[in-house]
Amino acid sequence: MTTWVDGLRHALAAALVAGAFAPAYAQTPGVNKEGVGKDRILLGTSNPLTGPVGPPCKPVSDGHLAWFAHVNAQGGVKGRKIENIVLDDAYKAPEALANGRQLAAKPVFAFFAGCGTLQPPVLMPIARQNKMLYLFPSAGNPELMTTHFVYSLFPLYSDQMAAITEASMKKYGPGKVFSVLADVPGVEDNIKAIVKAATSGGGSYIGEERVTQREPDYTPLALKIKAMKPDYIMILMTAPATAKLMNALQAQDAFPAKYLLGTLTMASPAFLNAAGSLVNGKALVGLPVVPPDDPRAKSCVDVLKKYSPETPIDAFSLYGCAAGQVFSAALADTPEPVTRASFEKTLMSWKAKNVTEVVSPITFNNPKHLGATQMIMTKIVNGKAVAEGTIPLPR
Incomplete structure (x- = not known):
């Protein structure tokens, strides 16, 4: 009988074969080699918007897109809009690989969030090769807690x-x-x-x-x-x-x-x-987040209702929103010029940082790079x- 593990191995093998024939992608004008421009910063997300886990996973990206829309409507962070490119992988390894290659070529500042355990094994090698950050994936892969360029809000x-x-x-x-x-x-x-x-x-x-x-x-x-x-x-x-x-x-x-x-x-x-x-x-x-009916969720609930009214307000969309809040706050704390290294230094400097009431105070300076301290x-x-x-x- 073929197990889920065997299926993942076959999917990863297929993804690597598909990657050998990956098309070239044009770099986005107006941003540097790290995805940062004078008036914007690019993030890239590969997430199941369709497929078997689309219903719970799509709200994760809906959540951070809604928060970024709110931030951008206020003028962005220090005049820089946050542009989050979200691509559908339908929870398939070849699609996640193609998405990762396309996003890295933009280039994006970091792989951002996403939902599911299938994508990280595909995306982490691309991030490593391109010296990128991988921020706040909603996944339970143990490797995420042992990889230096990954920062998590989602506990194993x-x-x-x-x-x-x-x-x-x-x-x-x-x-x-x-x-x-x-x-x-x-x-x-x-x-x-x-x-x-x-x-x-x-x-x-x-x-x-x-x-x-x-x-x-x-x-x-x-x-x-x-x-x-x-x-x-x-x-x-x-x-x-x-x-x-x-x-x-x-x-x-x-x-x-x-x-x-x-x-x-x-x-x-x-x-x-x-x-x-x-x-x-x-x-x-x-x-990992407060319940939707909890008063502490209000900041995200209000933004979701305004910018993504069709998205269910649940733990998944609140997690996505919280990830957006944490990124926005870290970007605000990062001095110019904004680079991946300076942003990472900001994350590592936080100790019990009260970024949002949706998640617990944030501390990334630990061996796991896990920001959450409690559930x-x-x-x-x-x-x-x-x-x-x-x-x-x-x-």
Whole structure:
């Protein structure tokens, strides 16, 4: 059977073959070799606007495009407009490679944001070759935390799941933890993190199920879970697969004794619209941003409503907006002349920088170049994520 990992290897091989025949692209007039001009700065994004993950991922780029439109309407940053070129990769490696080559040839100042684990392995070599920055991707690839030119706001899934597991046990009592995880690169690290967190929280880890997310029927898994009687179930899958699992758990009366645990997918409209009523009061979700209904989200909510009214206001679009806010603030703090090196120096100088209320105070000067210091613990209530407090992230 071909696994997701095998599929990614084949896609990357195809992408490299396609890259050998990549067309030449003309450089954008009015900007220097680092994508900076007197009146503008170019950013480049490869993001799934269509395809299987288009619905949750497109709002990420919609979010930062909306914030940049707001900034530009105010005259830009020190008279320089932020131009963000967003290209659709449909969550396919060859398209992401072509996009990366095209954007690097513009040239853009940095690869910016994006959503998904497939693109970083394709884009990082291009960034390295062109001495570019890769800023704030919404992805859980471990390599992002060990690559010097990458700066992240999005914690690794292993860190997210460890944080929510330990925090849940601290607040609601220790217990037995079972995991249902997508069988993707990094799954071993995710399991190790959950095991460690369950033990640290005074509980125990009783096993996991790795899924392809295309199972036609989750009833056998629901019955297995029912027999194991977990107190907590940690879930990391796509929204449709998670919703399908919830229906199977409901049908078999197999929900955990305490809580379902998850990441931002479980707070997405795609999941909440399909299964929000099933998990009402039963799910705890760690978010890298505040929930949409939280007063702290107002700056981004107002901008999204004005500049991108068709975009759903959720954790994905708020993350994109927050990424735009962080970039704008760093650009404002960077002295002239603006270069990649001087911008990077600005990021590294920040310590608990209060850039926006949407994310935690920012500190990039750590081995992971991870700006976020904490997440928001939320509970799913009446189809919405409601903030319950903050969760410290492993540093």
